[in-house]
Amino acid sequence: MTRPIQATIHGAALRHNLARMRAAAPDAKVWGVVKANAYGHGIERVWEGLRGADGFALLDLQEAERVRSLGWRGPILLLEGVFEPRDLELCSRLNLWHTVHCDEQIAMLAAHKTQQPHRVFLKLNSGMNRLGFAAQRFRAAWTRLDGLPQVDEISLMTHFADADSAKGIAQQVRVFEEATRDLPGERTLSNSAATLRFGGDAAVRGDWIRPGIAVYGSAPDYPQHDIAHWGLQPTMTLAARVIAVQQLAIGDTVGYGSSFTADAPLRIGVVACGYADGYPRHCSTGTPVLVDGVRTRLVGRVSMDMITVDLTPVPQAGFGSLATLWGRAANGAVLAMDEVAKAGGTVAYELMCALAARVPVLVE
Numbered sequence: 001m002t003r004p005i006q007a008t009i010h011g012a013a014l015r016h017n018l019a020r021m022r023a024a025a026p027d028a029k030v031w032g033v034v035k036a037n038a039y040g041h042g043i044e045r046v047w048e049g050l051r052g053a054d055g056f057a058l059l060d061l062q063e064a065e066r067v068r069s070l071g072w073r074g075p076i077l078l079l080e081g082v083f084e085p086r087d088l089e090l091c092s093r094l095n096l097w098h099t100v101h102c103d104e105q106i107a108m109l110a111a112h113k114t115q116q117p118h119r120v121f122l123k124l125n126s127g128m129n130r131l132g133f134a135a136q137r138f139r140a141a142w143t144r145l146d147g148l149p150q151v152d153e154i155s156l157m158t159h160f161a162d163a164d165s166a167k168g169i170a171q172q173v174r175v176f177e178e179a180t181r182d183l184p185g186e187r188t189l190s191n192s193a194a195t196l197r198f199g200g201d202a203a204v205r206g207d208w209i210r211p212g213i214a215v216y217g218s219a220p221d222y223p224q225h226d227i228a229h230w231g232l233q234p235t236m237t238l239a240a241r242v243i244a245v246q247q248l249a250i251g252d253t254v255g256y257g258s259s260f261t262a263d264a265p266l267r268i269g270v271v272a273c274g275y276a277d278g279y280p281r282h283c284s285t286g287t288p289v290l291v292d293g294v295r296t297r298l299v300g301r302v303s304m305d306m307i308t309v310d311l312t313p314v315p316q317a318g319f320g321s322l323a324t325l326w327g328r329a330a331n332g333a334v335l336a337m338d339e340v341a342k343a344g345g346t347v348a349y350e351l352m353c354a355l356a357a358r359v360p361v362l363v364e
């Protein structure tokens with residue numbers, strides 16, 4: 001018998017969120033960002049939902065091969081470019097576009113033997129100080145690339161550090177505009193947060209947007225705004241059944257470390273989901289959970305295979321009742337992953353990427 005736990009990937013919600021991002025950046029093309037196995041959802045599982053994107057952006061060559069195996073003939077962009085010379089052979093063979101962010105990658109390209117010149121995205125470090133050429137070295141890198149027979153078209157790219165917060169993107173946009181002024185080529189700047197917050201500005205949306213997290217149903221600037229505010233829908237539901245019920249008396253404690261003590265008689269349900277399924281271990285008493293679609297709370301510590309939940313708001317619930325840890329319950333109630341992530345001191349990016357391999361996944 002399999003454990004009564006299941007994740008569901010919602011194709012219609014992926015389609016909806018993709019359309020929402022398109023609407024936020026009119027006229028821009030959309031990279032479906034499917035790195036990290038489509039943010040933990042599974043590339044093959046999101047395929048039907050995201051195949052309406054104009055291209056797919058990812059990091060791993062194996063993931064690029066998987067996207068090609070799905071029959072995708074359109075653009076694929078390697079967001080970190082190549083890591084070693086032989087990666088360029090695969091780029092030639094699979095027609096992958098790749099980011100160029102450092103001198104070593106230009107040297108690899110210059111030494112690469114190919115009949116098929118490559119489309120590259122030259123990356124500017126506009127202030128994040130992760131990948132990219134500094135502004136004062138950007139034009140020299142562009143000129144060097146432009147002179148290579150291995151290079152076909154050069155596009156221009158940067159990435160924002162603070163698109164989701166008060167600091168915003170204005171300074172990085174200024175640096176990008178200055179460094180790329182008069183250079184030909186398509187531009188790509190914006191992740192989810194920049195697209196939702198500033199996508200109305202043509203300079204910010206550029207020719208391609210690169211939304212990831214919003215497509216997967218999380219508000220990039222949570223808790224300032226939630227998914228309802230941005231018109232996004234959950235794309236992953238994690239649900240598990242109640243496998244035992246306990247009646248606590250005043251003073252009884254629950255679970256490891258006895259971290260929760262009942263101050264009134266309390267019925268609790270034991271749910272078949274723990275940190276080995278990807279539920280965050282740092283969530284503590286009070287973290288929201290839906291039982292039979294009704295909002296209640298986690299009580300006590302998260303253990304490897306189980307959590308315990310307060311059944312007070314759902315007196316009819318018992319053995320076999322369905323707990324929704326995040327996503328959408330059968331009655332339509334939504335518990336955004338953002339809320340659970342915040343209660344666990346993390347972000348939805350980490351939760352979705354951490355869905356454990358042992359959890360069976362249904363695609364609908």
Ligand SMILES: Cc1ncc(COP(=O)(O)O)c(C=O)c1O
Binds near residue numbers: 193210212213
């Ligand atoms: C270069 C690049 N572009 C786009 C994205 C998508 O960002 P988000 O998921 O915040 O929309 C990422 C994700 O980290 C990235 O590294």
